[in-house]
Amino acid sequence: MTTTAQEPDTEADLSDRPASVRGRGVVLTPLDVDDAELLQRWRSDPVAAHALGSWPRPLTALRERLERDIGSNGRDDFLILLPDGTPVGHTAVFNQDYGDATAELELVLAPEHRGRGLALDALNALTDLTFGELPLHRLQADTHATNDAALATLAAAGFAREGVRRSVCIHRGRRHDVAVLSLLRPEWEAQSRPKAWELPMPPETSG
Structure with missing residues (x-):
């Protein structure tokens, strides 16, 4: 998981996209194949690429991956939007294993939108959506x-640090440790914050 990425020069208005879940200040909407260029720009940022461990890929390859992933039962990707439709990041639930009731999460937030609590808001919304709608017990x-x-x-967001996988990845010729964190369903249920579906809906704009 990282909270940095490159934002496009011009932010698209995606306010007409359907909301899968709303947070306090963000909306998660399903990722579409047409979002590939936006996602590539974010993931090509050197800091994001380092944190995600991603290798530079052409846009056509990313589009093909998105087309494949959209039809997969083991992964769900979402754009993170502000209420006005401004895209500020990407998050996903992947490696969904319904036998063991486990899955993994990732999140990338554009650098100019950091420091406002949006990453935490999006992460809380994603865990609410995942535990609220899927029979999972553990998120990593x-x-x-x-x-x-x-x-x-x-x-x-309530994730507990379990340990460190030592020297597990390489970037710019150096080995790096990776921390492993998890959130269990009982821990999520015990959180005192309102769940996403308990948050008030934004007021309607009168025409």
């Missing part, structure tokens, strides 16, 4: 052991 998130921003966001 991995991040570099030195990614203090991601570690703080995960901790604020």
Whole structure:
């Protein structure tokens, strides 16, 4: 999980996209194949690529992957939008294993939208959607052991740090440790914050 990425020069208005779940200040909407260019720009940011461990891929390859993933029962991807439709990031639930009732999460937030609590808001909305609609018991998130921003966001969302996978990835010729964190269903149920479906709907705009 990372909270940095490159934002396009011009932000699209996606306010007409359907909402899968609303947070306090964000909306999660299903990722579409036509979002490939937006996603590529975010994931090509050097800091995001380092945190995600992603290798540069052509746009056509990313579109093909999105087409494949959209039809998969083991992965769900979402754009993170502001209420006015401004895209600010991407998040996903993947490696969904219904036998063991486990899945993993990832999140990428554009750098100019950091420091406003949007990553935590999106993460809470995603865990509410996942535990609220899927028969899962455990959600896992991995991040570099030195990614203090991601570690703080995960901790604020209730994720417990389980340990460190030592020297598990390579970037720019150096080995890096990865921290493993998880959130269990009973821990999510015990959280005192309102769940996403308990939040008030935004007021309608009169014409």
